[in-house]
Amino acid sequence: MYFNYYGIIMGLVMLVATGIGHIIVIKGEYHFGMKLWPVFLIIGILSSVASIILKNLLISGILGIIGVTFLWAILELFKQKERVQKGWFPRKK
Numbered sequence: 001m002y003f004n005y006y007g008i009i010m011g012l013v014m015l016v017a018t019g020i021g022h023i024i025v026i027k028g029e030y031h032f033g034m035k036l037w038p039v040f041l042i043i044g045i046l047s048s049v050a051s052i053i054l055k056n057l058l059i060s061g062i063l064g065i066i067g068v069t070f071l072w073a074i075l076e077l078f079k080q081k082e083r084v085q086k087g088w089f090p091r092k093k
Contacts, residue, residue, distance in 0.1 A: 006057065006058060006061065009058065009061075009062075010061050010062075010065065013061070013062050013065050013066075014065050017065050017066055017069040018069065021069045021070070021072070021073050021076070022076075024073060025073050025076045025077050025080050026080060026089065028077065029077055029080040029081060029084065029089075030084075030089070030090065030092050031092065033081075033092075034077065034078070034081060036077060037074045037077050037078075040070045040071070040073045040074045040077065041070075041071070041074060043066075043067075043070045044067045044068070044069075044070035044071035044073075044074070045067070045071075046067075047063045047064070047066045047067030047070065048063070048064060048067030048068065048071070049067075050063045050067075051063035051064035051067055
């Protein structure tokens with residue numbers, strides 16, 4: 001009997017990537033401010049391109065999830081700046 005674990009693995013990777021991405025956005029904005037978004041862009045593009053090039057489905061999927069997570073983190077970084085301005089998160093002094 002054959003079992004395909006890719007879906008479960010991808011789901012777990014997405015869960016972990018989202019959780020880590022959330023923490024990176026909050027801590028990154030606090031410590032580095034908006035200067036961090038180009039780093040997110042580079043990581044997101046490189047990961048996404050690598051996911052297209054690789055033939056291994058599992059690694060390609062993981063890199064695709066990481067790439068999209070970092071690209072989405074750019075938007076969240078700008079939203080985090082607004083949340084800090086509203087007083088919902090601490091501002092670095």
